[in-house]
Amino acid sequence: xxxxxxxxxxxxxxxxxxxxxxxxxxxxxxxxxxxxxxxxxxxxxxxxxxxxxxxxxxxxxxxxxxxxxxxxxxxxxxxxxxxxxxxxxxxxxxxxxxxxxxxxxxxxxxxxxxxxxxxxxxxxxxxxxxxxxxxxxxxxxxxxxxxxxxxxxxxxxxx
Numbered sequence: 534x535x536x537x538x539x540x541x542x543x544x545x546x547x548x549x550x551x552x553x554x555x556x557x558x559x560x561x562x563x564x565x566x567x568x569x570x571x572x573x574x575x576x577x578x579x580x581x582x583x584x585x586x587x588x589x590x591x592x593x594x595x596x597x598x599x600x601x602x603x604x605x606x607x608x609x610x611x612x613x614x615x616x617x618x619x620x621x622x623x624x625x626x627x628x629x630x631x632x633x634x635x636x637x638x639x640x641x642x643x644x645x646x647x648x649x650x651x652x653x654x655x656x657x658x659x660x661x662x663x664x665x666x667x668x669x670x671x672x673x674x675x676x677x678x679x680x681x682x683x684x685x686x687x688x689x690x691x692x
Contacts, residue, residue, distance in 0.1 A: 540611050548664035553612035555660060556669070559653045560603045561615055561624035566646045567596040569630040573639040581636045592643070592683075599676065606669055626653060640687050647684050651677060 538546040574589035604614035615621060622629070626649040630642045654673045661669035 542609060542668070544610070544664060544666055546611070549610040549666070550612060552657070552660060552664060552666060552669055553607045553610040555653070555657050556603055556607045556610070557612075557615045558624050558626065559650070559657065560600065560607065561621040562626045562646075562650055562653060563596055563600050563603060564615075564618075564621040565625040565627050565629060566650065567593055567600060569627070569633075569642060569646065570596060572630065573633060573643075576632070576634050577636055577639060578634045579636055585636045585639065589639070602672060606672060609668065610666075626650070637691065640690055644684060644687050644691075647680055647687075651680055651684070654680075 540546045540549045542549075570589050570593040574586060574593060577585045577589065604616075607614040615624065627646045630639075633639050633642065654677050658670060658673040658677065661667075661673060
């Protein structure tokens, strides 16, 4: 019979490590997404400049909070969060978006990024549930609910 080693928060240590690995990929994805949105905020041009400039600032500020929460969750699980740009680029599910100045193109990249992030978060939600990790589960559930609404709003903007 295999002995189960528990982490300080009472989770199966091995399951916590697996969750932390997946959370690190999510962290990397958020970091690249954040960098993209920050660039959109700085470089946006055109008739919707004022509207999008503010929306992009709102979005990257929100992403920055989530980046910190994800890193802290990884630490809570007893692991080390990724923290170099090379690691972020190697592990991210979204790619760098360079030289985007058109609002429509920026919003399209944002929607594709949310699609990738939501896919990761749903997998994490399932994995956390199976591991009995209510902390990660609650975090992912909150993110999914909020981001599904943002997808609806950004999609409506494109119509």
